[in-house]
Amino acid sequence: MHFWKWFGLQGKLWATGGGYSVYEAKPSWQSVVSGTPGRRLLPDISFDAAQSTGALIYNYGQLQQIGGTSLASPIFVGLWARLQTANSNSLGFPAASFYSAISSTPSLVHDVKSGNNGYGGYGYKAATGWDYPTGWGSLDIAKLSAYIKSNGFAH
DSSP: OOOOOEEOGGGOEEOOOOEEEEEEEOOGGGGGSOSSOSEEEEOSSBOOOOGGGSEEEEETTEEEEEOTHHHHHHHHHHHHHHHHHHTTTOOOOHHHHHHHHHHHOGGGEEOOOSOBSOSTTOSOBOOSSSBTTTBTOEEOHHHHHHHHHHHOOOO
16 A cells, blocks of 8 residues: 655645654553654554545545545544444443554554655655554454454443
8 A cells, every 4th residue: 555645845745644743742542553653643553545546525526536534534433323323322432442452453454555655755665564654554444343343442
């Protein structure tokens, strides 16, 4: 898997965000990610953000292709709402549960193992497992749903 790129800070080529918070402490559920600073790590998971591979929608009567957070956020919210409904609204905070579940069952995601989110020495490199540009990677929704049915999700 590869991820999209755009021109950002000082004309440098960038893509996803990623990194760690300068304000928030690392929550206990992120302790499964070793070798990182004691700060809140970002992102947790990834979704397709490229406009070129995004969704076709009608906007003001015009067919338009969208991507980025404008696509990824509604997809995740809809996915999580369906999982909540299928599990009697008993699922807890998703990020905390993802770290536990994915660290023990890596097949729940499509791990992005190569590429980077920067250019010319800027940004982070993707790697096996959790990384700064992609978090755990993108969810395998069918496997996640089956996992939750079998194992539950922490509250």
